[in-house]
Amino acid sequence: MTALVTHAEALTGLLSSWLPKQRWFGDKQSHIDDVSVVKADTWFDDLPSGGPRLDHVVVGVASGGRVERYQLLVGLRRGELPERLDHARIGPVEDLVAYDAAHDLDLTGEIRDLIAANKDVGGVRFRHEPGAVIDTDLASRPISAEQSNTSVVFGGEYIMKLFRKLDRGVSPDLELHRALRSVGSEHIAELYGAIEGELQDAPVTYGLLQKFFANTADGWAMATASVRDLINEPETPIAELGSDFSTEACRLGQAVAAVHRDLVTALGTEVVPVDRLDSVVAGMNARLDAVLRRVSGLAPFEPGIRRVFAEVADHGEPVIVQRIHGDLHLGQVLRTLQGWVLIDFEGEPARPLPERVAKMSPLRDVAGMLRSFDYAAHHLLVGHVEAEEIDPSVDERVVEWADRNRAAFIEGYAKDGITLADPEANPALLRALELDKAVYEVAYEYDNRPSWVDIPLRSIARLATT
Numbered sequence: 001m002t003a004l005v006t007h008a009e010a011l012t013g014l015l016s017s018w019l020p021k022q023r024w025f026g027d028k029q030s031h032i033d034d035v036s037v038v039k040a041d042t043w044f045d046d047l048p049s050g051g052p053r054l055d056h057v058v059v060g061v062a063s064g065g066r067v068e069r070y071q072l073l074v075g076l077r078r079g080e081l082p083e084r085l086d087h088a089r090i091g092p093v094e095d096l097v098a099y100d101a102a103h104d105l106d107l108t109g110e111i112r113d114l115i116a117a118n119k120d121v122g123g124v125r126f127r128h129e130p131g132a133v134i135d136t137d138l139a140s141r142p143i144s145a146e147q148s149n150t151s152v153v154f155g156g157e158y159i160m161k162l163f164r165k166l167d168r169g170v171s172p173d174l175e176l177h178r179a180l181r182s183v184g185s186e187h188i189a190e191l192y193g194a195i196e197g198e199l200q201d202a203p204v205t206y207g208l209l210q211k212f213f214a215n216t217a218d219g220w221a222m223a224t225a226s227v228r229d230l231i232n233e234p235e236t237p238i239a240e241l242g243s244d245f246s247t248e249a250c251r252l253g254q255a256v257a258a259v260h261r262d263l264v265t266a267l268g269t270e271v272v273p274v275d276r277l278d279s280v281v282a283g284m285n286a287r288l289d290a291v292l293r294r295v296s297g298l299a300p301f302e303p304g305i306r307r308v309f310a311e312v313a314d315h316g317e318p319v320i321v322q323r324i325h326g327d328l329h330l331g332q333v334l335r336t337l338q339g340w341v342l343i344d345f346e347g348e349p350a351r352p353l354p355e356r357v358a359k360m361s362p363l364r365d366v367a368g369m370l371r372s373f374d375y376a377a378h379h380l381l382v383g384h385v386e387a388e389e390i391d392p393s394v395d396e397r398v399v400e401w402a403d404r405n406r407a408a409f410i411e412g413y414a415k416d417g418i419t420l421a422d423p424e425a426n427p428a429l430l431r432a433l434e435l436d437k438a439v440y441e442v443a444y445e446y447d448n449r450p451s452w453v454d455i456p457l458r459s460i461a462r463l464a465t466t
């Protein structure tokens, strides 16, 4: 244990420069002031026989006046790293080389095996869900999409997500998958297992094991393929495009509605009375304030945005709230053989946990998806072409594509009459939620993909001024 802690502390010296380069690292703007070890344990050790060791290290990262906790899976090997792991190198730690073990398929297999065996290591509980039998022979591979967390696939059967930023409390991704499983929801990936524990006197979720849908396309890939065809075939009416997405958009709306109904069945509803709607507006304004402080390009739209937000409180009806997905977009939905499946119920990664687990209007998810149709329509143009250089006929077609699919999604959402909110009954709330999401996206793009920041900014210009 002493040697382990020494290694872990030697490691922190390397992390100030390594962490900001990771896609999953949240605060890309501030200088890291300090990295300290919160918890360190060895999960697997083959060093005595010349193999790797897997250390589980939780670090506290102080930056921008806050301390966030991150989970690291640290592989340690003697001598040179195999070439396949070179991209994952963190640096030398005493006589060993440290690297990100989430990329070491031998070690990720060991983690899966701990779940299959219901083991406890260093106070961490590896558990499979009741009745789930995990095949431990399947080889693992990393997935190419490196996002807020790190995921590994096993033989086209399972996907294991290892959370990076750790919240104080059970992850909504785990909580909602369990809740949806308990009511037999058909539009989620079945949960097979989880890695949980306690950290600094609060529950923590380290990972999830779920059904992997092989050979599926996500909504973003399908929608953007459709937009590409639309641009490449300027003479073909949208409805006649082989890749027209509107039927799928409608089915997607039905699937989202079914998940919302299931969430109500599992976790209930609350009502925000009319005289409390100003607190909803205050929340939106506070998020806007935070982004305005960072992104000057948003300033010209501030009065228009605040006006749209203010209209929410003028609505004469109470708003019914429930647990929702919280960060729904086309990249979070998979078209599988069993229909559309929603993944990643964590909510917006940048929001604090208490906000992410709060009940909210289901229209927030609807708004997220509407924003995504806008993104899919415009992303091929924005960042590559100056606004004034966009051929107006191309612009008209992508706007028509977005309108068509947004309408189809809303039609599908309302079709079966199974949800608590009709998107067309409260246009002021829907518009404000779209703007709130677009404001969030401005900050997200500013941090992660600066050349995309014009996508939400141009939508804000439209939503806040019309």
Ligand SMILES: Nc1ncnc2c1ncn2[C@@H]1O[C@H](COP(=O)(O)OP(=O)(O)O)[C@@H](O)[C@H]1O
Pocket (backbone or CB within 6 Å): 143, 145, 146, 147, 148, 149, 150, 151, 159, 161, 189, 210, 211, 212, 213, 214, 216, 218, 331, 332, 334, 343, 344, 346
């Ligand atoms: N059950 C699944 N089946 C197939 N692919 C999946 C599944 N879950 C996630 N993925 C793929 O992994 C990617 C990352 O998963 P996600 O849960 O969104 O992680 P993150 O929290 O890092 O954003 C998704 O965009 C999708 O491509």
Ligand SMILES: O=P(O)(O)O[C@H]1O[C@H](CO)[C@@H](O[C@H]2O[C@H](CO)[C@@H](O)[C@H](O)[C@H]2O)[C@H](O)[C@H]1O
Pocket (backbone or CB within 6 Å): 147, 148, 220, 327, 329, 330, 331, 332, 344, 347, 348, 349, 368, 371, 372, 373, 375, 376, 441, 444
């Ligand atoms: O999937 P995550 O939970 O990591 O969500 C974050 O990243 C998303 C991008 O990967 C981001 O989504 C934004 O870009 C999408 C296209 O890449 C677009 O479909 C979404 O509408 C847009 O919001 C998401 O906001 C962020 O939280």
